[in-house]
Amino acid sequence: SSDVMYFVSLMQTESPDYELIIIITAHRSSSCIWCSKVCGFIFLLVFIMASYVLSSERKTQLFTPYLIEEDLSEDALRDVVRSIATKVKFRARRVPDVSELIILEEHMFSVAPRRFLPDVKNPCWFEELRGDVSADPYGSNLFGRSFRQIQLIFEQLSGSFTQRLTRHDGRLQRLRCLPYFYIIGQPKCGTTDLYERLRLHPDVRLTPPKEPHWWSRKRFGIIHSGERPQTRFPLDHYLDLFDPVALQIQQSLLGNSSSNIITGEASASTMWDNDAWLYLYGNSTGAEPPSLVQDFIHALQPDTRLIAILRDPVERLYSDYLYFGTANKSALDFHQKVCESLRMFEGCLRDAGLRACVYNSTLNKAMSVRLQVGLYVVFVLDWLSVFSRDQLLVLRLEDHALNPRPSMSRIFRFLSLGALSDQRQRQISKSPVSNPRRASDRDLGPMRPATRELLTLFYSPFSQRLAEVLQDESFTWDL
Numbered sequence: 001s002s003d004v005m006y007f008v009s010l011m012q013t014e015s016p017d018y019e020l021i022i023i024i025t026a027h028r029s030s031s032c033i034w035c036s037k038v039c040g041f042i043f044l045l046v047f048i049m050a051s052y053v054l055s056s057e058r059k060t061q062l063f064t065p066y067l068i069e070e071d072l073s074e075d076a077l078r079d080v081v082r083s084i085a086t087k088v089k090f091r092a093r094r095v096p097d098v099s100e101l102i103i104l105e106e107h108m109f110s111v112a113p114r115r116f117l118p119d120v121k122n123p124c125w126f127e128e129l130r131g132d133v134s135a136d137p138y139g140s141n142l143f144g145r146s147f148r149q150i151q152l153i154f155e156q157l158s159g160s161f162t163q164r165l166t167r168h169d170g171r172l173q174r175l176r177c178l179p180y181f182y183i184i185g186q187p188k189c190g191t192t193d194l195y196e197r198l199r200l201h202p203d204v205r206l207t208p209p210k211e212p213h214w215w216s217r218k219r220f221g222i223i224h225s226g227e228r229p230q231t232r233f234p235l236d237h238y239l240d241l242f243d244p245v246a247l248q249i250q251q252s253l254l255g256n257s258s259s260n261i262i263t264g265e266a267s268a269s270t271m272w273d274n275d276a277w278l279y280l281y282g283n284s285t286g287a288e289p290p291s292l293v294q295d296f297i298h299a300l301q302p303d304t305r306l307i308a309i310l311r312d313p314v315e316r317l318y319s320d321y322l323y324f325g326t327a328n329k330s331a332l333d334f335h336q337k338v339c340e341s342l343r344m345f346e347g348c349l350r351d352a353g354l355r356a357c358v359y360n361s362t363l364n365k366a367m368s369v370r371l372q373v374g375l376y377v378v379f380v381l382d383w384l385s386v387f388s389r390d391q392l393l394v395l396r397l398e399d400h401a402l403n404p405r406p407s408m409s410r411i412f413r414f415l416s417l418g419a420l421s422d423q424r425q426r427q428i429s430k431s432p433v434s435n436p437r438r439a440s441d442r443d444l445g446p447m448r449p450a451t452r453e454l455l456t457l458f459y460s461p462f463s464q465r466l467a468e469v470l471q472d473e474s475f476t477w478d479l
């Protein structure tokens, strides 16, 4: 034929699959000698344009018919995730000395004794009353000021406050208690359901709020995650939350019966959220937080018991997004946020170690999905750097959701709680699931297969290691 075909192919950029095929056809007229020059000119023009477009911007709209944009970005993202995998190194952390912690939290250590009443199962002690006894003891409590429900509890308590005081060596004292156990995490993994079922055990007394977030946030004056710190909540304000339980324990002590009552709390940020350290220590301390939440809990309560409930981290992230996300929720929006966050995380790992990135508040704030929360093994190892393995019970939501009875029995044994009647056991396992996914979020359907694939690749080395640490293959979630 008389057609001239210029075929420009396989112009490749950094990305291996990024290829562009430009086909130019032109008619050649035998009588027109200019034509080939014109065609040559057009070819040159297109070539220059193409190389310009290719070198400047990946997401070009100009040649969309030839580009399947999503496949391209996914391939590039698989490389991002593979690059992360090469940088995953689990290193032991430096555990701070108690003397370092006391310097940081002088007040905390002055309020709490590190020895508790021997005849009481829950950690409690008598605190000498200072100051004006007739003043409302809860009037200045910052929890009461911020949360109406807690204020109402305090109003009830303050009425009987002076009657609760006991006298010892001529001094007035009150009974104070800390939690016997902590449900430390993770968000969207069933902590609310555990908490609500535990409440049904006759020896367990839980008072609102379920999640005081004191250790990880309020202690630094952070009211809501991600906000700047305001007035710091002192330990006394946290202890006030357990006064209703202290009152019951005091009553059983007066009745000469030994008290088996225990209390606990379930702030789902305790396990992982150390974002406040940036505000506290600035950037002068190097890449990693010099102390973590667990160091302080351990210093005060070396014998405490910790419960973590975890789930497939891929599902957790989507659930977290649906629950905490606001506008424009969709599977596509989730996919884009995951891609963006994976790139950020990889960027951090280029210059810093794994722990530095997992606890990097700036990075965590910048990522639009909370990728770091699913890196369970990093947190588990850091909790085990101060607590012994038998103080930490780790459960899976998948098992608990299938049948809550065995998981609740494990918790009761772990907390040395007495055996239950069959009827009570049935009541606990039959009670409805607390805090399930909202109906409006269920309508959004599952995440995209491509998102799942990327996240599975991302979380898999972490879950493999978690299964090793916990010596339980089910914690790989078959990722």
Ligand SMILES: *[C@@H]1O[C@H](CO)[C@@H](O)[C@H](O)[C@H]1NC(C)=O
Residues within 6 Å of the ligand: 254, 255, 256
């Ligand atoms: C508790 O025991 C003490 C000494 O054993 C006794 O004096 C007291 O009356 C008892 N209190 C009650 C409420 O039974």
Ligand SMILES: *[C@@H]1O[C@H](CO)[C@@H](O)[C@H](O)[C@H]1NC(C)=O
Residues within 6 Å of the ligand: 282, 283
């Ligand atoms: C560290 O903090 C100082 C003063 O607070 C600030 O000027 C500096 O930019 C910070 N550096 C980084 C890397 O954030």
Ligand SMILES: *[C@@H]1O[C@H](CO)[C@@H](O)[C@H](O)[C@H]1NC(C)=O
Residues within 6 Å of the ligand: 286, 287, 288, 344, 348, 351, 352, 356, 357, 360, 361, 362, 363, 366
């Ligand atoms: C934390 O992340 C930010 C944003 O990604 C980065 O600029 C900073 O260098 C990181 N800091 C450390 C200690 O890795």
Ligand SMILES: *[C@@H]1O[C@H](CO)[C@@H](O)[C@H](O)[C@H]1NC(C)=O
Residues within 6 Å of the ligand: 326, 327, 328
């Ligand atoms: C949601 O989408 C609308 C329209 O596309 C946009 O104007 C808005 O900024 C988006 N909101 C968020 C939080 O992304």
